[in-house]
Amino acid sequence: MTKEECKQVVLEIIEEIAPDEDLEGLSHDVRLRDQLDLDSMDFLDIVMELRKKHGIEVPEEDYPQLASLDSCAEYLTPKFNAVKAGA
Amino acid sequence: MSKDTDAQRIVITGCGLTSPLGDDVATMRAALLRGEARIENIEMRHMGTVHAGVCHFDARRWQGRRELRNGTRAGSVAIYCAREAVADSGIDWDSVEKPRVGVYLGITEHGNVETENEIHNISQFEYDTRYWTHHHNPRTVANNPAGEVTLNMGITGPHYTIGAACAAGNAGIIQALWMLRLGEVDLALAGGVSESIHTFGIFAGFKSQGALAHHEDPNKASRPFDKGRNGIVVSEGGAIYTMERLTDARARGAKIYCEVVGYHINSDAVDAVLPNAERQTQCMGAALAKAGLTPADVDIVNTHATSTPQGDIQECKAVRTVFPADACPRTRVNNTKSYIGHAMGAAGALELAGNLPSFNDGLVHPTINVDELDPECDTGNLVLNEPAEAGEVRVILNNSFGMLGINSSLVVKKFAD
Numbered sequence: 001m002t003k004e005e006c007k008q009v010v011l012e013i014i015e016e017i018a019p020d021e022d023l024e025g026l027s028h029d030v031r032l033r034d035q036l037d038l039d040s041m042d043f044l045d046i047v048m049e050l051r052k053k054h055g056i057e058v059p060e061e062d063y064p065q066l067a068s069l070d071s072c073a074e075y076l077t078p079k080f081n082a083v084k085a086g087a
Numbered sequence: 088m089s090k091d092t093d094a095q096r097i098v099i100t101g102c103g104l105t106s107p108l109g110d111d112v113a114t115m116r117a118a119l120l121r122g123e124a125r126i127e128n129i130e131m132r133h134m135g136t137v138h139a140g141v142c143h144f145d146a147r148r149w150q151g152r153r154e155l156r157n158g159t160r161a162g163s164v165a166i167y168c169a170r171e172a173v174a175d176s177g178i179d180w181d182s183v184e185k186p187r188v189g190v191y192l193g194i195t196e197h198g199n200v201e202t203e204n205e206i207h208n209i210s211q212f213e214y215d216t217r218y219w220t221h222h223h224n225p226r227t228v229a230n231n232p233a234g235e236v237t238l239n240m241g242i243t244g245p246h247y248t249i250g251a252a253c254a255a256g257n258a259g260i261i262q263a264l265w266m267l268r269l270g271e272v273d274l275a276l277a278g279g280v281s282e283s284i285h286t287f288g289i290f291a292g293f294k295s296q297g298a299l300a301h302h303e304d305p306n307k308a309s310r311p312f313d314k315g316r317n318g319i320v321v322s323e324g325g326a327i328y329t330m331e332r333l334t335d336a337r338a339r340g341a342k343i344y345c346e347v348v349g350y351h352i353n354s355d356a357v358d359a360v361l362p363n364a365e366r367q368t369q370c371m372g373a374a375l376a377k378a379g380l381t382p383a384d385v386d387i388v389n390t391h392a393t394s395t396p397q398g399d400i401q402e403c404k405a406v407r408t409v410f411p412a413d414a415c416p417r418t419r420v421n422n423t424k425s426y427i428g429h430a431m432g433a434a435g436a437l438e439l440a441g442n443l444p445s446f447n448d449g450l451v452h453p454t455i456n457v458d459e460l461d462p463e464c465d466t467g468n469l470v471l472n473e474p475a476e477a478g479e480v481r482v483i484l485n486n487s488f489g490m491l492g493i494n495s496s497l498v499v500k501k502f503a504d
Contacts (some may be wrong), residue, residue: 019152020153021153041155048221
């Protein structure tokens with residue numbers, strides 16, 4: 001999985017969690033919470049969906065890594081690839 | 088009550104509802120006068136097909152998609168009803184002091200739906216609780232439906248639910264009456280809500296108890312007072328009223344549906360599920376005493392009867408005791424569950440909404456589905472299958488009873504200076 005593909009997966013999850021938000025034109029290097037109406041429960045939803053749909057665990061101390069799309073891609077892409085390799 | 092000052096007189100000035108018969112008072116009333124039940128067959132997890140009263144309100148009218156995703160069905164019902172009540176009341180919502188608004192909602196139960204859903208969810212993951220949602224607690228706390236209303240409407244006054252089994256709809260209204268009289272709030276959003284058709288446990292529990300209705304035609308399944316009745320049809324729904332002190336309602340020139348003049352809640356203290364006619368009799372009597380009325384003053388008794396073989400008989404016994412037909416020639420007795428099933432925590436408030444238009448149209452909606460009246464349910468003044476012309480309707484007594492032996496009677500009066 002490439003980082004761009006990883007961002008797409010994260011965007012699909014956000015689209016489901018925050019269906020009223022317009023995800024067009026999001027800046028990839030800016031905190032998601034600064035661009036979207038997302039609260040702490042929404043972030044937990046992202047963590048839960050990563051676990052449920054993709055078998056990826058994000059420990060609590062790593063939650064800051066999910067701040068922006070760029071940081072998500074940086075942090076999650078190796079995890080996606082590890083899960084894929086493990087499968 | 089007549090000695091009370093206007094600031095102690097509490098009136099209903101707006102109504103928002105959702106019911107299997109429709110999502111406003113006029114639509115519901117028209118169906119009640121046409122004698123049209125609306126019960127559906129739905130598929131229930133672990134159970135197959137069951138009868139249910141289903142609401143089809145437009146939840147997106149007042150809620151965003153994320154709010155709907157994160158909240159509960161009871162919260163959504165409550166938000167719809169509360170918003171519609173405020174709109175109906177004609178109150179200028181933007182100028183309302185939000186810390187002076189209270190939300191008091193009756194519920195039969197809350198949390199079963201979400202708990203069942205989560206157990207089903209983790210069953211897909213070998214019961215690994217890491218997959219249990221973090222939304223579980225805010226969704227299942229008992230104040231959830233009332234709290235969702237405050238979040239949606241920006242209300243900063245008190246909110247809570249009143250857990251009172253199927254007497255809860257009346258209990259919500261009674262709580263609001265007290266808080267308005269105490270001066271704790273200036274505007275109350277009060278009534279009852281139910282999401283119970285989304286939990287298999289309610290249906291399975293009634294079935295195990297031998298109290299779940301079944302009939303070839305779902306619209307004939309809920310049939311209080313009929314010899315062939317065999318149990319309850321579970322429904323969802325809600326009715327929320329704007330309630331104000333008469334002084335405030337007058338000051339803004341409000342339309343007034345009715346004045347709440349009497350109420351009472353008591354307990355059987357004998358059995359968890361079997362009703363008790365003696366306590367029901369006392370409950371109705373105490374409500375009338377608080378209203379300063381006699382049984383003969385009552386035009387409509389809207390019964391709680393849920394279409395169970397035993398429950399209906401007990402209530403009819405109580406009604407016959409309080410309202411003997413020969414001594415109460417004006418009094419007529421009806422039942423709304425024959426159309427919409429049992430809307431649980433919403434029942435008292437929702438059934439009241441179906442009867443309030445009687446103050447204007449002078450009609451008493453009938454109890455339908457009575458093909459053969461059970462003689463033990465004959466109160467001598469039942470309105471069966473066809474509406475009755477009552478002339479002027481001035482007083483309605485609304486019964487709502489629930490498990491653990493809770494009884495509630497509410498008395499409302501056509502508003503007159």
